[in-house]
Amino acid sequence: MRAERHVEAFGVKDGQLVVGGMPLERLAASVGSTPFFAYDRRLLTARVEALRAALPTGLHLGYAVKANPMPAVVQHLAGLVDSLDVASAGEMRVALDTGTDPASISFAGPGKTEGELRQAAAAGVVVEVESRGEAERLLAAGETVGVRPVAAIRVNPDFAVQGSGMRMGGGPQQFGVDAEQVPDLMAALAGRDIDLAGFHVFAGSQNLDADILAEAQQRTVDLVLRLAELAPAPVRYVNLGGGFGIPYFEKDQPLDIARLGDNLGRLLDERLRPALPQARTIVELGRYVVGECGVYVTRVVDTKVSRGQRFAVVDGGMHHQLAASGNLGQVIRRNYPLVVGNRLGALDVATEDVEPVTVVGSLCTPLDLMGSKLPLPEIEVDDLVVIFQAGAYGLTASPTAFLGHPHPAEVLV
Ligand SMILES: *Cc1c(COP(=O)(O)O)cnc(C)c1O
Numbered sequence: 282m283r284a285e286r287h288v289e290a291f292g293v294k295d296g297q298l299v300v301g302g303m304p305l306e307r308l309a310a311s312v313g314s315t316p317f318f319a320y321d322r323r324l325l326t327a328r329v330e331a332l333r334a335a336l337p338t339g340l341h342l343g344y345a346v347k348a349n350p351m352p353a354v355v356q357h358l359a360g361l362v363d364s365l366d367v368a369s370a371g372e373m374r375v376a377l378d379t380g381t382d383p384a385s386i387s388f389a390g391p392g393k394t395e396g397e398l399r400q401a402a403a404a405g406v407v408v409e410v411e412s413r414g415e416a417e418r419l420l421a422a423g424e425t426v427g428v429r430p431v432a433a434i435r436v437n438p439d440f441a442v443q444g445s446g447m448r449m450g451g452g453p454q455q456f457g458v459d460a461e462q463v464p465d466l467m468a469a470l471a472g473r474d475i476d477l478a479g480f481h482v483f484a485g486s487q488n489l490d491a492d493i494l495a496e497a498q499q500r501t502v503d504l505v506l507r508l509a510e511l512a513p514a515p516v517r518y519v520n521l522g523g524g525f526g527i528p529y530f531e532k533d534q535p536l537d538i539a540r541l542g543d544n545l546g547r548l549l550d551e552r553l554r555p556a557l558p559q560a561r562t563i564v565e566l567g568r569y570v571v572g573e574c575g576v577y578v579t580r581v582v583d584t585k586v587s588r589g590q591r592f593a594v595v596d597g598g599m600h601h602q603l604a605a606s607g608n609l610g611q612v613i614r615r616n617y618p619l620v621v622g623n624r625l626g627a628l629d630v631a632t633e634d635v636e637p638v639t640v641v642g643s644l645c646t647p648l649d650l651m652g653s654k655l656p657l658p659e660i661e662v663d664d665l666v667v668i669f670q671a672g673a674y675g676l677t678a679s680p681t682a683f684l685g686h687p688h689p690a691e692v693l694v
Pocket residue numbers: 345347348366368389390483486487522523524525565566567568569673
């Protein structure tokens with residue numbers, strides 16, 4: 282069963298999943314209510330350590346806050362990574378509250394409002410400008426608050442990355458300035474009251490193919506070096522993006538980060554350091570850092586058999602963990618890894634002759650499906666269903682107001 286890899290990573294004690302050192306039922310009692318999200322501090326730390334071991338020294342590791350903006354998680358990660366990337370003034374506040382140096386916080390995303398640009402300029406964070414208009418508005422914001430804003434140009438590359446779950450670069454895009462327009466923009470900004478520190482390229486998300494990612498990194502470096510020759514000042518900031526994916530589904534294979542680390546090491550030593558000695562080079566990762574470190578825990582409130590098919594109904598659902606329902610960008614719905622977290626002994630039981638069970642949420646819509654036709658031998662009212670891969674794009678990427686159920690708890694343990 283493919284959930285086994287996750288069960289092993291978290292640990293098992295007396296047939297119960299262990300999260301943050303606590304057996305699941307005890308953790309649920311300590312949280313006080315279900316459903317809830319729990320993020321494991323030890324796994325977060327281990328994940329960053331594994332990344333550091335694979336990536337070359339001197340390459341900066343950034344955390345993309347939108348993957349999981351829970352303040353305690355961001356605070357924990359702020360002590361482990363080199364920089365934080367935010368995508369709204371709200372996320373910027375969470376990042377600044379951690380005590381991270383504003384110069385190590387970058388602000389990306391289309392449609393930054395004048396208010397957000399003023400806040401960013403005043404805070405002294407690096408604003409990754411997404412268009413010519415935004416660059417002009419940032420200049421004006423800097424004038425209003427009396428500071429010289431720090432900016433990087435987000436470049437929409439002249440190539441696309443295949444195999445990404447979400448493509449965010451290449452072709453026409455709402456993200457970034459088209460590569461061929463960047464020289465004109467740099468010329469327009471030269472000599473004005475804006476500190477143009479460098480470039481940001483983020484071409485896509487959720488990629489599991491190291492060869493494709495390595496090629497994208499290479500082409501990104503080519504592009505940055507070409508643009509750097511035309512920059513009005515020495516380039517100090519090169520954000521190469523990320524796009525490192527995690528395996529959500531049965532046939533997905535984990536990403537080969539050793540291969541990516543080698544590739545980045547070569548690019549850094551042979552290309553970037555010689556050409557841009559003053560540049561800080563960053564990869565920014567969201568789901569790769571947090572996704573595997575969190576679980577969504579929801580309690581069974583009803584079980585039934587309908588025309589021969591077994592169902593378990595849980596007290597949570599798609600309003601908290603939309604991605605597991607398959608309604609966040611999946612074309613063909615596949616199950617997220619799921620276990621009955623207080624009955625892990627039952628995993629040993631032969632499952633061939635049991636009727637599979639479908640786990641549904643409590644919302645009055647057939648879309649609210651947490652797991653379809655799973656080989657779970659035993660599942661009863663009050664059992665705790667655990668959905669893995671819930672550390673990124675869980676609660677904050679879900680329609681929590683849909684059907685008016687209570688908000689779930691979130692804990693870092
Ligand atoms: C969303 C986003 C990320 C993080 O993407 P993941 O797939 O979670 O790694 C990084 N950079 C930018 C600019 C983003 O918008």
